[in-house]
Amino acid sequence: MKTLLIPLDTNATKPLYLQVADYITTAARSGQLKPGTRLPPSRTLADQNNVHRSTIINAYQELKARGVLASKQGSGTYIENGLSENTVPVSNIKKPETLPTDELIAEIRRMHWTEGMISLGYGPPSDELMPVEDFDRSRQRVLRRDGKKTANYEHPQGYYPLRQAICADLVKQGIQADPDDILITNGVLEGVALVSRAMAAPGDTVLTELPQYFGNWTNFSYLGLNVRGFDLLESGPDFESLEAQLQDENDRPRFVFVTADHQNPLGTCWTMPARHEFLKMMNKYDIPVVEDATYRDLTYDGMPHTPLRALDPDVIYVGTFSHSLMPGLRIGFVLCRGRLRDHIERLKAISSGPVETLNQRALADFLSTGEYERHLERIIPVYRSRRDALLNAMQTYFPPELRWTKPSGGFFVWIWLPEHISAIDLFHRSLKKGISIAPANIFYPGPCPQNAFRLAFSHYPEDVLTRAVMEIGRLL
Numbered sequence: 401m402k403t404l405l406i407p408l409d410t411n412a413t414k415p416l417y418l419q420v421a422d423y424i425t426t427a428a429r430s431g432q433l434k435p436g437t438r439l440p441p442s443r444t445l446a447d448q449n450n451v452h453r454s455t456i457i458n459a460y461q462e463l464k465a466r467g468v469l470a471s472k473q474g475s476g477t478y479i480e481n482g483l484s485e486n487t488v489p490v491s492n493i494k495k496p497e498t499l500p501t502d503e504l505i506a507e508i509r510r511m512h513w514t515e516g517m518i519s520l521g522y523g524p525p526s527d528e529l530m531p532v533e534d535f536d537r538s539r540q541r542v543l544r545r546d547g548k549k550t551a552n553y554e555h556p557q558g559y560y561p562l563r564q565a566i567c568a569d570l571v572k573q574g575i576q577a578d579p580d581d582i583l584i585t586n587g588v589l590e591g592v593a594l595v596s597r598a599m600a601a602p603g604d605t606v607l608t609e610l611p612q613y614f615g616n617w618t619n620f621s622y623l624g625l626n627v628r629g630f631d632l633l634e635s636g637p638d639f640e641s642l643e644a645q646l647q648d649e650n651d652r653p654r655f656v657f658v659t660a661d662h663q664n665p666l667g668t669c670w671t672m673p674a675r676h677e678f679l680k681m682m683n684k685y686d687i688p689v690v691e692d693a694t695y696r697d698l699t700y701d702g703m704p705h706t707p708l709r710a711l712d713p714d715v716i717y718v719g720t721f722s723h724s725l726m727p728g729l730r731i732g733f734v735l736c737r738g739r740l741r742d743h744i745e746r747l748k749a750i751s752s753g754p755v756e757t758l759n760q761r762a763l764a765d766f767l768s769t770g771e772y773e774r775h776l777e778r779i780i781p782v783y784r785s786r787r788d789a790l791l792n793a794m795q796t797y798f799p800p801e802l803r804w805t806k807p808s809g810g811f812f813v814w815i816w817l818p819e820h821i822s823a824i825d826l827f828h829r830s831l832k833k834g835i836s837i838a839p840a841n842i843f844y845p846g847p848c849p850q851n852a853f854r855l856a857f858s859h860y861p862e863d864v865l866t867r868a869v870m871e872i873g874r875l876l
């Protein structure tokens with residue numbers, strides 16, 4: 401390291417050498433200064449910070465006494481090895497029962513990066529299934545072909561050949577779409593936020609299935625929307641509960657947000673009659689429909705169902721390549737027509753600008769060369785086998801009073817406990833065993849059942865899933 405500027409206060413009562421020592425200690429403990437980093441010689445550091453050399457010599461001595469610095473004859477002063485504390489020890493995790501929902505959500509996310517934790521409360525795709533080498537070949541082809549264009553701004557709606565390739569993929573599901581009606585977004589979450597901002601204003605109501613993926617309902621809430629829910633059955637919407645929410649003419653939802661395929665967190669998939677009945681009802685009440693197609697390409701049993709958008713071209717469709725390919729790409733899309741499409745394009749230009757173009761170009765190549773289909777053929781049997789392992793382990797190790805969904809796709813299983821058992825309590829006790837689960841609370845903006853939770857099977861191999869379920873079963 402050549403330069404290190406330290407904010408020093410010459411009026412403070414704390415001596416300057418201690419200010420220097422504290423600054424370097426904090427940076428070393430937080431990992432900002434990595435073990436082995438060589439600090440500037442004392443004379444250089446003194447000049448850079450406009451202090452006397454003896455201040456730095458004293459600070460370095462203090463740091464050596466604290467075990468933060470080490471020095472080697474002739475080769476300078478280094479940050480001592482093994483200081484960084486990048487991972488959160490399990491004992492630092494806050495007690496869930498004291499947390500409001502948004503903090504509980506943040507804790508469950510953080511636990512995924514906690515050393516030693518089996519994180520079944522959070523469901524990213526599996527590291528081993530990321531096709532990084534295959535995708536890199538697409539990147540390299542695109543770099544050779546497009547050169548410096550791959551580093552510039554992209555069209556605000558997204559790279560045109562990618563929009564064409566997405567349309568070519570959608571036609572296989574029965575969706576006829578024009579590339580001009582596609583807007584490329586930073587994942588599906590940005591798509592949901594843009595559509596919500598375009599269709600509703602703070603104070604308006606959005607209607608959605610509850611439980612609902614926390615990323616979606618918090619997206620609505622943070623935009624100031626009023627989130628109202630209807631119940632889901634294994635076959636699709638509970639139509640009585642849905643219609644009850646549509647009766648009040650003075651407070652009609654601005655749109656209905658639904659996931660017909662492999663819903664997060666329930667893992668349910670609507671039957672075809674339920675899809676038709678739902679669209680008929682929305683037509684009757686003249687309410688726009690937004691379809692979340694996040695897990696659409698991850699169907700493990702039989703053929704996927706026809707998406708709502710294929711049955712009604714007015715349905716607004718939000719999709720993503722985060723789970724079926726790689727979340728690190730941050731590529732999702734919105735399919736919608738007319739003035740709404742123009743509106744969300746303008747909102748996107750204002751809020752985040754176009755998505756980075758190299759990945760968009762590489763994804764267009766990956767889709768159009770058939771690599772994406774081959775990749776799905778490789779990963780689907782792996783996820784199917786993990787799902788089966790989780791379900792089998794639950795059958796073996798969970799008490800018979802428990803009930804759960806049997807997902808035909810996606811990443812999640814939803815479990816109902818007997819009424820007297822609290823999921824938050826189970827969450828807390830599982831954490832002590834190094835396992836995180838997702839209690840129902842995080843999937844509801846308001847009151848929720850206390851006896852349900854979600855497990856993700858996407859991230860771990862079969863033996864880890866089985867071991868974790870055995871442990872939870874013991875706790876139960």
Ligand SMILES: Cc1ncc(COP(=O)(O)O)c(C=O)c1O
Pocket residue numbers: 523586587588589590613615664692694720721722727731732
């Ligand atoms: C239903 C659903 N929507 C959106 C997301 C986030 O997707 P993206 O990375 O495309 O923003 C997730 C992530 O788990 C999800 O389950």
